[in-house]
Amino acid sequence: xxxxxxxxxxxxxxxxxxKYTKLVDLFxxxxxxxxxxxxxxxxxxxxxxxxxxxERVIPKMGVYxxxxxxxxxxxxxxAKWNMVVPLNQVNHPISGQSLYRLRDGKVCFVAxxxxxxAYARIRSDRRPDxxxxxLVNQGTTMTGSAGVRMQSLWQEREESWSPxxxxxxxxxxxxxxxxxxxxxWSCRTADATYAGWSLHRIDATDINSFDYWQ
Numbered sequence: 001x002x003x004x005x006x007x008x009x010x011x012x013x014x015x016x017x018x019k020y021t022k023l024v025d026l027f028x029x030x031x032x033x034x035x036x037x038x039x040x041x042x043x044x045x046x047x048x049x050x051x052x053x054x055e056r057v058i059p060k061m062g063v064y065x066x067x068x069x070x071x072x073x074x075x076x077x078x079a080k081w082n083m084v085v086p087l088n089q090v091n092h093p094i095s096g097q098s099l100y101r102l103r104d105g106k107v108c109f110v111a112x113x114x115x116x117x118a119y120a121r122i123r124s125d126r127r128p129d130x131x132x133x134x135l136v137n138q139g140t141t142m143t144g145s146a147g148v149r150m151q152s153l154w155q156e157r158e159e160s161w162s163p164x165x166x167x168x169x170x171x172x173x174x175x176x177x178x179x180x181x182x183x184x185w186s187c188r189t190a191d192a193t194y195a196g197w198s199l200h201r202i203d204a205t206d207i208n209s210f211d212y213w214q
Contacts, residue, residue, distance in 0.1 A: 004100070005070055007077075008070045018064070021055060028106045028107065030108065032137055032138070034109075034132070036130060037126065037128055039129070042136075061086075063084065065083055066081065066084055067082045071180050072100065072180055073177035073180045074177065077102070078097065078199045079097065081095075081097070082096065098113070099113075099197065101140050109136075109139045113133070116130070116214040131193075134172040134173050144177030150181050150207070164187050164189055164213070167189045169187050170188070176202075180202065181207075183198045194213045195213065195214060196211065
């Protein structure tokens with residue numbers, strides 16, 4: 001397991017006691033944590049205040065995060081997870097994903113996403129925002145050995161792929177290393193523009209993609 005994967009796994013392990021402020025030391029001083037409900041938390045102090053509020057609110061709501069799956073090299077990684085929300089004595093798992101960048105062994109950027117459609121079924125008054133996550137400073141532009149392959153993949157996707165009929169895809173950010181990558185993109189149709197993000201696993205012959213949009 002790489003150092004970055006160990007770091008990312010700690011975001012899931014903190015659910016053991018939901019003491020989210022323990023994560024603050026994992027961040028660089030200028031880190032950005034993008035939450036789909038609270039927006040961008042910029043700098044360790046803002047992240048500490050956000051995590052403190054998480055500690056106060058999340059346990060009272062009975063919400064928890066489970067089923068973490070992580071993938072990372074040394075400075076690029078991602079995670080899949082479920083946010084479990086109780087409602088009327090029924091637990092509702094809502095899928096989510098996180099994008100990570102690390103610099104000098106610490107996290108300099110995180111963007112969290114949740115399934116907006118699933119969330120709307122239980123909280124129609126509050127919609128997660130995915131559209132701004134690609135606009136914030138990510139703290140590093142480091143790339144890796146699979147960079148050319150990823151650029152080629154997304155050039156092909158922009159020219160000939162869309163998850164929505166009639167859509168035009170435009171990639172805004174790509175983070176890539178040797179075996180792991182992620183991308184942030186948008187899909188424009190005649191009626192709307194959708195925010196999209198993709199998780200990638202890379203091997204010698206294939207690039208596997210997990211695509212999401214809302």
